[in-house]
Amino acid sequence: MSSYEDVVKTLQRENKVLGATVTASNNKVEELRRDNTVLEARMNTSENLVAELRRENMVLETRMSSSENEVAELKRENADRPKVAFSAGLTDAGSVGPFDTEITLKFSKVFTNIGQAYSPTTGIFTAPVRGVYNFRFTVWEVRTSTWTSGILYHNEKRMTLSYDYNDDVSYVSVSNALIIQLEKGDVVYMALPSGYGVFDDSHNRTIFSGFLLFAL
Known part of the structure; x- marks a missing residue:
């Protein structure tokens, strides 16, 4: 009978260790999930920033193209204007x-x-x-x-x-x-x-x- 109780106690101790390990693993998983959530948020923020920068670049390119067209038009007008x-x-x-x-x-x-x-x-x-x-x-x-x-x-x-x-x-x-x-x-x-x-x-x-x- 004593031998059986020892086995039970050993198993109980092992179960406690396994439970602690599982709990630690679950905590690690939760921490990783939180880290992933933070990384995803940062990634989304970065992607939004990149998208915003692209939109701003498109606006700047449009304005630059418009300015270049205006300069070209002024040059044409100046070339056509009589000089006396x-x-x-x-x-x-x-x-x-x-x-x-x-x-x-x-x-x-x-x-x-x-x-x-x-x-x-x-x-x-x-x-x-x-x-x-x-x-x-x-x-x-x-x-x-x-x-x-x-x-x-x-x-x-x-x-x-x-x-x-x-x-x-x-x-x-x-x-x-x-x-x-x-x-x-x-x-x-x-x-x-x-x-x-x-x-x-x-x-x-x-x-x-x-x-x-x-x-x-």
């Missing part, structure tokens, strides 16, 4: 005039002639496109007891007459500027009235300039 500008000095010869009749001043020293709308041979600017243009001129005279003047014409219309008299000072100069709307083919030029003189040399004292502000 000129600036010229009168002469290196010194005194011009006075004459008995009004003459067209031929500004022969071309500094800039983008668009080739100004002719140094005739002194005439011809508008290549309909638009709004800016013109500026300066006339200069060094001779005493001499009138100096400049007339700016739009086609046959006198737009402005500027003049001064050099009595006993070293020189006089007159400047003026106008913004004029021109049709394609309209002409603008400078004239010297009869009885007036101007002076120019390598210092480019008497000049005529113009440029297109914008086409219409």
Whole structure:
């Protein structure tokens, strides 16, 4: 009988050990399950973050593509926009005039002639496109007891007459500027009235300039 009780006690002890082991295993399984739940949550968070970053990248790529298209369009518009500008000095010869009749001043020293709308041979600017243009001129005279003047014409219309008299000072100069709307083919030029003189040399004292502000 004693031997049987010993076996029972041994089995009971082994069962307790096995129970403790099973409990420990169950606890480990639960811990692993909790770890897996945390990992799954972190994985879901990471996947959501990746998805959000992908969406943001798609938005940025769309905006970048739109910006590149806008830049390309602006480049095309700028390339198609007419470019017109000129600036010229009168002469290196010194005194011009006075004459008995009004003459067209031929500004022969071309500094800039983008668009080739100004002719140094005739002194005439011809508008290549309909638009709004800016013109500026300066006339200069060094001779005493001499009138100096400049007339700016739009086609046959006198737009402005500027003049001064050099009595006993070293020189006089007159400047003026106008913004004029021109049709394609309209002409603008400078004239010297009869009885007036101007002076120019390598210092480019008497000049005529113009440029297109914008086409219409």
